Amino acid sequence: xxxxxxxxxxxxxxxxxxxxxxxxxxxxxxxxxxxxxxxxxxxxxxxxxxxxxxxxxxxxxxxxxxxxxxxxxxxxxxxxxxxxxxxxxxxxxxxxxxxxxxxxxxxxxxxxxxxxxxxxxxxxxxxxxxxxxxxxxxxxxxxxxxxxxxxxxxxxxxxxxxxxxxxxxxxxxxxxxxxxxxxxxxxxxxxxxxxxxxxxxxxxxxxxxxxxxxxxxxxxxxxxxxxxxxxxxxxxxxxxxxxxxxxxxxxxxxxxxxxxxxxxxxxxxxxxxxxxxx
Numbered sequence: 001x002x003x004x005x006x007x008x009x010x011x012x013x014x015x016x017x018x019x020x021x022x023x024x025x026x027x028x029x030x031x032x033x034x035x036x037x038x039x040x041x042x043x044x045x046x047x048x049x050x051x052x053x054x055x056x057x058x059x060x061x062x063x064x065x066x067x068x069x070x071x072x073x074x075x076x077x078x079x080x081x082x083x084x085x086x087x088x089x090x091x092x093x094x095x096x097x098x099x100x101x102x103x104x105x106x107x108x109x110x111x112x113x114x115x116x117x118x119x120x121x122x123x124x125x126x127x128x129x130x131x132x133x134x135x136x137x138x139x140x141x142x143x144x145x146x147x148x149x150x151x152x153x154x155x156x157x158x159x160x161x162x163x164x165x166x167x168x169x170x171x172x173x174x175x176x177x178x179x180x181x182x183x184x185x186x187x188x189x190x191x192x193x194x195x196x197x198x199x200x201x202x203x204x205x206x207x208x209x210x211x212x213x214x215x216x217x218x219x220x221x222x223x224x225x226x227x228x229x230x231x232x233x234x235x236x237x238x239x240x241x242x243x244x245x246x247x248x249x250x251x252x253x254x255x256x257x258x259x260x261x262x263x264x265x266x267x268x269x270x271x272x273x274x275x276x277x278x
Contacts, residue, residue, distance in 0.1 A: 011082075013047055016040035017061070018078025026050070026057050026071055069110050076106030088244055095246035096137075096162070096207050104168045108140025115143045115202055116150075119231050122268075122275050123200065126229040130154060130199040134223060136189045136216070137207045141169035144182050157183045159192070189216040194223040201228070205255070206235030206245040213247065217262035224278040230264065234272045 001009075019040050020026055030037035044050040049061045057071055065074055080103050087097075098104050119127055131153065135144045138158025148154050160166050169184045189203070190212045201220050205213060220230055235242035235249045242249050250258075255274040259267050264276030 016043050018075045022075035029055050099164045105140050108142030112142030112146035123229045132198045134198040134201040136203045139165045155181050159187045192219040196225045199228045201230045203232045206247045208247045221263045228278045230276050
């Protein structure tokens, strides 16, 4: 087998993980008459992703999803990654430009789990007392919906510029019965004009172009109430997936300087996260 054949084989393993997750076949044997699923399971067994007697996820598979995301959600994760690689191979420019509504919705739900965990770990005191929340680049609105479900008194604003994501977010917010507490705005963060409105803001830097980030941080600072906090996730490793997300990479040291310049104080760094207070 050539090196290129080995790369191709890895793609089929990834595809098998996505297929079996979609069919809920990580914990039970596939129907023998379903040859594709049965062979997919055998491929994952042969490569150590699935265990047998009984069929169940192996340690590698259990550790595969992003933190807080269950293995049952891996189908969406796999489809998203394969789509991103395909766009990259076709020469697409950097930037989050997903159009598939199912993948947008999956990313929103996964982001909601991931972002909530980060915020809870980095700013638990602010989260507990927050009355108004700002989500920058809300996508499908997964973060704002998750927090509003968990915090009945919370109100939230989600900013988004992707027409496809805006449509999904607005539909899902209405379906969840949260339209009276969540506002989804067709707005770039660089146009944010709110003053002392929010207790807490979430900003995933990997999706915000550098020029826009420089303009946005002072606006986010002004939008926060006294003692309000910004939680900014960083793309701090120079790898292709982060670069393709559109925001480039930013070290923790650079992030601290940018927050200081925007007026933030009590700045702290965490693992790929920086926080600042107004």
